[in-house]
Amino acid sequence: MDNTAVVNPEFADLYIEEAYNPYRSCIQGLANEPITVRALLRRADDLLCDEPEFAGLGDHSLEAIVARLAANRPRVAIIQGSPDHPAHMFDHEHTLRAAARIWQNGGVPFTFGIPVICDGTAQSNIGQSYSLASRNHTATAVNINFEGHSYHAAYVLSGCDKTPTGILSGLASADRARRQPARGTAPVWAIFVPAHVLKGGTIPKRTRQKLQAIQDAAIAAGDAQLAADIEENCHYILQCSSDEAFLGHLQRAEEKGLVTRAEADAILNELAAATCDDKGGICAFNGTGNSSRTLVAALGFVPAESELLTDEPGTDVVQRNVDQLFRMFNKPEYSVCNLLEKNYANAIRIHGATGSSSNLMLHMPCVMRHAGYDVSLFDYARVRDSHAVPDVFAHSLTEGRDTFVLAQQAAAGLHHGMTSLFKVLTDLGVPMDLDAPTVAGLTWRQRVAAIPVAVSPALPQEKSVIRIQPIRAISGTDVMRGNFFSSCTLKVAGMSSESWQRFNGRVFLVRYYENEIDCNDDLRSTNLVERLAARPALTPELLAAIRRHAGAPADQSVTEMITSGVLAFAFVIAGQGPKAFGMPEMFAPSQYMRHHGVIEKTSIMITDGRYSGVTKGACVGHMVPEAYEGGGIGALVDGDLLWVQLAERRIDLLDTPDFLAGRLRPLPAAPARAELVAARRARIEERQLQVAACSMMEGVTDAEYGVVPLAVHKRATLRWPA
Template sequence: MPHRKKDRLSIERRASAPEADPLRLGTGWTKSDLDKPWALIECAGGDSHPCAVHLPELARAVRDGIIEAGGAPAIYHCTDMCDGIAQGTEAMNYSLASREVLAMASELHARTGHFDCVVFISGCDKSVPAHLIAAARLRMPALLMPGGVMQPGPSEMTLDMVGTHYSRLKRRKMTKKEYQFYSEHACPTAGSCAFLGTANTMQILAEALGMALPGSALLPAGYMMQIRMARRTGKSALTLFDKRITADKIITQSAIENAVVVHAAIGGSTNALLHLPAIAHELGLKFSLEMVSEINNRVPHILNVRPSGMHPTSLIWAAGGVPAILRELSRYVHLDALTVTGETVGQNLADLEREGYFQNIPRFLENYSLGTIDIIRPVTDPLSETGGIAVLRGNIAPDGAVMKRSAVVKEMLKFAGRARVFDVAEKALKAIYQKEIKPGDALVIRYQGPRSNGMPELFYITEAISSDKTLNRNVALITDGRFSGGSKGPCIGHVSPEAADRGPIAVIEDGDRILIDVEIGRLDLIGTGEREHTPTQVKRILKKRLEKLPEYKPPERAGLLGLYTGRCAAAHLGAYLR
């Protein structure tokens, strides 16, 4: 079937740019390709990490699908950094800023190449949200091919356990030989790390938003069915083009709410609460921590995978994947939300039911003597009656803070502790290893927000606490920074306003009394030293301290980090580049 010519950007731009045709022919296109719809394949592939290394193969399959559907494909690359490689070093300061770089690169490629539609290929922490931000910004026919998931290593080893093993090695609870063995085999295949960190969370949310084909998220990397899915994705881009279905018609208010519902039910990474508002911002859609709190208080936690559950995320797809999660959550999601199939969420689920998808795919779980119910719990018998995220507010976090309550032991959901304050994360980590942090301490690490230093993850600090049996049930961590999706324990992040914006966290002092009450969503300073104070007295104390606080002077930074820290929005707004 011939593709529509009306409103085709490639035809319009070629008419005013005569050099475009010979330059495309110079890349190997044929003369007949020039008259087809031009399709950008924006690929995050590269040798940067296992989640990116196999993406060029998927790009070739997408290209085949586009050609089969009568389009002219062009593969462009911009790979992402690896948070794991950057972890624990100053390189991690670039992580959140890198999201903006990938989004801008995608925008650059699409706008300057005169393309009619886009397929994004990505699978990791920043590349997936970057591509979703770009899709929203471009408002073109677009969809995403997720990169899929890695297989676990020996003893179901997943990468999040390396930090735990390293902490055990530092404490001489593990031999160097043992540590080296697990380290060498923690990433046995390509794909995103096999725990529910940010990468897997965002792949799931891409499909929940309707921006990826049903069943495409978290396919095991290297499976031939992933290659076939990539080919289908390429063909679907031309269908979206012909039907004039652009990304802004898919990423609607209903889609955003569906994503928050799914995020609550899976116990997803808190980093998604930086990415979803940034996506919503591109389209002027509503997103707030109040919405997150309301949804998490009524949607149950049903996904039994690490770090909040038992199993590696490589089994999610085998349990039926995102379609099975959406089917279980059908009473909570907008079934009338449009998706990249051209049909609604509800229609997609009905189609899959007719095809036998929900009966056939879970047969892969028989290899592990498991059933769907072992991975995806029914909403009538969930892991928890409430969703994975708690939103906290109080005199320490007037604009909010977030916590993954699904990864917290019950006795730490209400905690009163004495503040141990650090302005440098490395000093806090050293204090933990040197046993200067004691049971009952509330570790406060500040000047880690977007404006301070780019908002790095504090993964090694959370692992140092969670791997120490004397601390993991009686020490809390509070920061204006953020955490890895693999973090466990009472870790409260994204405290807003951040210290660099003169938020109250900037004037918390050693020995202050801090109360965390997850049930009522509070994070408060309640006393100083051994004395407790009334809320009015605390308000007065914080006001006096803030009046004496010197103006924050950011360090001189050139290049990307200087640009980002100088122009980024607050964490609760999505930390996007303004």
């Protein structure tokens, strides 16, 4: 190892051009911080010293560090996550490799970490009430540390769920504030390196045999539906999401006496132990983790080589990433806010084409509002509706086309990740802004021109995740309107074409729940159909009207109406909005509905909460105003009728007397039902006490504006597009 190595010649004369250097004007930082840098570099040297290609760090004494800080060499913060999240297990080594290269390039490396909540771990418990709040807290924490220690740029070890957009929001807010002339500071630059993809697990043979035994017992007991539901779930790669479905199946089996609680728990333990590969990473389903990976890449923040890693990046990859970051310095066109402004429309279209998580319908306006742009959910809808975007992303957890396979295909040179998606959409006539900049120092036009084909002919299209021809015309997430709410979202990408056609124009009967727990109790029961059939709201007059509307036999029983799909339900879960309960994901009830063969084919779910990015089926979320704020969803009751017109992007509450008379007429608005709404709000307020006060989401906007702090909302005044 050569400890006399000099600064990388490419950056030997690189100093950040700005009027104010706090490490020169304020001696305290110059006195405090050098020891943290030296400790970081010592650890990096210990890690890398035996690598033959490592050229050494040269002089990294306190005097050398002080000299660089005083001279305004680039100060780069490496932002890492907490190692109690699978995506951040090995951030320590990645951080040290990046720190070494920052020093070799003449910069000054720092690092800080942030807590990262695992949405899978937080599902179906109070942790989900902290998940969305964590995004806003992350933005604040990143901004405070970044501004408090006056860093110029960030090398972000981008992880899962809410943290990528939380970090990006904090950096964007810093960049916007630094543009005030009185600051005299340079803008903010950043590169994001997403964590590698976690390989999905496989059900152990002995566990599969136990599940098969339960299926056989279910058939013998006359419950072929339970056997079919278990069989369907066994075809998925083993992930925490499929484990949740097995939990519901086994609870149904226990209720039917097919398995004991101890036997069910043993099976669940075996599944859990086989789920996650010990290399860690971001789960292989196209949930919020991988949707966030897609988002930061579409926004131009990810070096192409690091978009889809299958393992932790080696020293050579990290060095190239850091070099790309350094080439952006002193170039305002590559600043965080500029990349966001130029690439936002591209990101909306990529989000639609890839069927990404509906959670991003909150996170995308959140990031833009932190950057100062007056963007809402309706800007997303405007861009989405201005030109049809086809589905070109054949992602599947059952057919060998998950995100890990996508990453393997990229590693084999069979496609070029985000650049391939841009090329496919451009070739299909979708108006992508190819002149938008990226951290590669190239525009998308230059990147697209550099690849001869989007997907190699050596990769059969039926095996490719990225398709060069549309899979179908409908895609992405729709913004819905209605007579009892302002807006909500529906992930069309999560519905099959057949179910979209079947649900379009249908009338659904409301089954109302005040919280997720009550809905879960219903959906995972073995006698769900009987429970639904016994609801008092199902009066003879209403049932007769539903039969007439559907053209069903007049003597059809309630049970037959449910199992045949004549009687379809809207499972409404209210009181889950951001101000009520932190806007948790309704993953468990949506998963139980999806893996219940009868209900999956006939019913929808509606909530003012959120859904997991992996959710499939007719799941309507983000309803605004939320129940806690007096939204119409909080005034619905069992027996109300909803007319769902997917093609018109509308959900309307029907006039029940008119329906009984054979007419479909939406009400002017939701009924007041003041006493009922007041009683429900009181119960919401009592339930709120379960959430720690410091993480309550008070003083935030509604979902239409990304659930951002009001101070951020107030400053978001810039027009977009400019």
